[in-house]
Amino acid sequence: MDPRQEQLRSRLTALGFDAVRVARMEPVPDGPLQDWLAAGRHADMAWMERTAAKRLDPGLVLPGARSVIMLGVNYWPGTLRQDGPVWARYAVHDDYHDTIKPALVEAGRAIEEIFGVGPEAHRWYVDTGPVLERGWAAKSGLGFAGKNAMLISPRFGNWLFLAAILTQVELAADAPLRAQRSGFADPGLLCGKCTRCLDACPTQAFAAPGVVDARRCISYLTIEHKGIIPRDLRPGIGARIYGCDVCLEVCPWNRFAQEGRRLLLSARFDLPRLALADLLALTPETFAATFRKTAIKRLKLAGLLRNACIVAGNTGDDSLLPALAGLARHALPLVRAHAVWAVRRLAGKGADKLLSEARAAETDAAVLAEYEGDPTLTPRTAPSSAA
Ligand code: B12
Structure with missing residues (x-):
């Protein structure tokens, strides 16, 4: 492999990214996103419709993009006592968008230095960009698409934030995990017969394995939805005050989760108190x-x-x-x-x-x-x- 790519990987790891993988840019499979939107499963997230064309064609985001560098940040907080209102674990931190962004700025500089390109040769995003982060992460082998729709990592379980850097630099692609090589759009291949996440969802939000209907998802209802929460869904919310981790926490792949370096995180473990x-x-x-x-x-x-x-x-x-x-x-x-x-x-x-x-x-x-x-x-x- 080009030694410059190894150098980039070490720089990104040193910046605080716990997983660094590369996917070659290629057309996004037609179907899953369009079907999801056509069925109205994005609820009131109209921005998902507005940005669909870009999500499906990264060339519209960065013309000439050749590779996607997928990055994972391990946020497993270890034991977190939550006797009262229960917060999604990702939320008991300073906003991850803000704490990860400075490292992405540095990552961009590293690409420029190592490959001798200008700032126009790459674009980075964490969460809010028009990029199908889980799809690219699965293609890069950073993890696999679970029945709970999460990108599950064999090393970190369900507890990774994802970030993406699109770049015009041609990098050597990492291989997807074995079971997904035949194609990504097969959520749950590495879940086997397990259906714990589908069965545990308190509001029955899975329309099918790997397909979340946001209209019933507690994460959507308590975070993204601005209006009145449908009355029949309120009991299922239970003690969950902000977001929901149920389909993540029941996943057996979490047995590999471990507290990490937390270089890009700033804990707010006072909130559950x-x-x-x-x-x-x-x-x-x-x-x-x-x-x-x-x-x-x-x-x-x-x-x-x-x-x-x-x-x-x-x-x-x-x-x-x-x-x-x-x-x-x-x-x-x-x-x-x-x-x-x-x-x-x-x-x-x-x-x-x-x-x-x-x-x-x-x-x-x-x-x-x-x-x-x-x-x-x-x-x-x-x-x-x-x-
Ligand atoms: C909209 C959104 C939501 C919505 C809808 C969730 C959903 N399942 O789509 C709501 C508000 C409900 C939500 C909830 C949560 N979210 Co959210 N969300 C997003 C966001 C912004 C877009 C996701 C999206 O595009 N959905 C549309 C569906 C159809 O796409 P998809 O599930 O990702 O996968 C499809 C495509 O990838 C496509 N596909 C198929 N083959 C291929 C091949 C290739 C090459 C490509 C590119 C694509 C592709 O098919 C897939 C299956 O249908 C992403 C950030 C991002 N920019 O991607 C974060 C993101 C997915 N969310 C995240 C998190 C942490 C959560 C919560 C855990 C928060 C919480 N604790 O409350 C929950 C989990 C709920 C769940 N089980 O999905 C993380 C997930 C990290 C991970 N390890 O998977 C992300 C990646 C944010 C981040 N940067 O870290 N979220």
Whole structure:
């Protein structure tokens, strides 16, 4: 192999990337992304439609691109006690987009120095770019596509952030993992008969192995979705306040996960120690101070209060009723709607008294619907295959 490629690999590893693999650029297989979008499985993520052409043709992102360098950052936090509200593990860090970006800037410089090219010869992304990161990662052999739709690494399990560098430099491609050589679009080949992730999903969000329907996925509902969360999906959210790791944590491949160097991460393991009562009492000021630098701040206070009300409604803990009754008079209808649901779920018949003042003042149709709806509605059991 060209010694310059080995030099690049060592530089990228030294920068803090735990996995470095290369895929040769080639046309993306027609089908999976288009089918997913056509079925509406991207929910309200309209940007997925707007960027589809680029995701399918990296030449539109970087003309003349020849290779994709796929990078993985191991974020397995080891044991993380979460007795109260449960956070997705990726979120108990300063925003990974911000902590990984400086290393990508350095990576770009390394390519320029080592291969004598200019900055126009590469483009890097972490998460937010129009690149099918999991597809390229599987093609590069960084891992394989699991039934849970995750890129699973035999070395790190499910706990890798991915980043991609498209480059016009022709690099030698690494081989995909053996079972995937015949083609990537076969999620679950290395999962064998295991269906733990599909069976464990609390909201039955898998339309098929490897295919997530975002409309039912707790990660989507609690992070990306801006509006009211469908009532029948709220019980399945359980104690999950932000994101969901269920389909990741049940995966047997995690037996290889180990705490890593964490060079590109900044832990916020204080967040799981916040009690639900603290979250329900957040103000704009305490929200901004607590979640500064984290990805959670993008959810905004209203979104976090919405999620906290759902978690509260699922706890069965009626000591939270005074705080929830207070939130039923919050300035924002989004918060009021979920607070009313939680009070009615926890207090049963006693809810009318607790909510009488709030109800008398209510004018918003969506919130009024929460006073009428059945708060004990349990999740639908049939997996959704609805388009
Ligand atoms: C939109 C999105 C979501 C949506 C939709 C999820 C989904 N399954 O698509 C929601 C909000 C639900 C979500 C949730 C989560 N996400 Co997300 N998400 C993304 C994002 C921005 C785009 C994913 C996408 O394109 N989906 C469309 C589907 C159809 O594509 P796909 O599943 O990736 O794979 C298809 C294609 O690759 C294609 N394909 C087939 N053959 C080939 C061959 C080649 C060569 C190529 C290129 C493609 C290709 O077919 C595949 C199968 O259908 C990526 C970042 C990125 N830019 O890629 C992060 C990303 C996938 N998310 C990530 C994470 C961590 C999560 C969560 C774990 C967060 C959490 N704890 O709450 C959950 C996991 C849910 C799950 N099981 O998927 C990580 C995953 C890392 C990993 N090891 O896999 C990513 C890569 C972000 C990152 N940079 O680290 N996410």
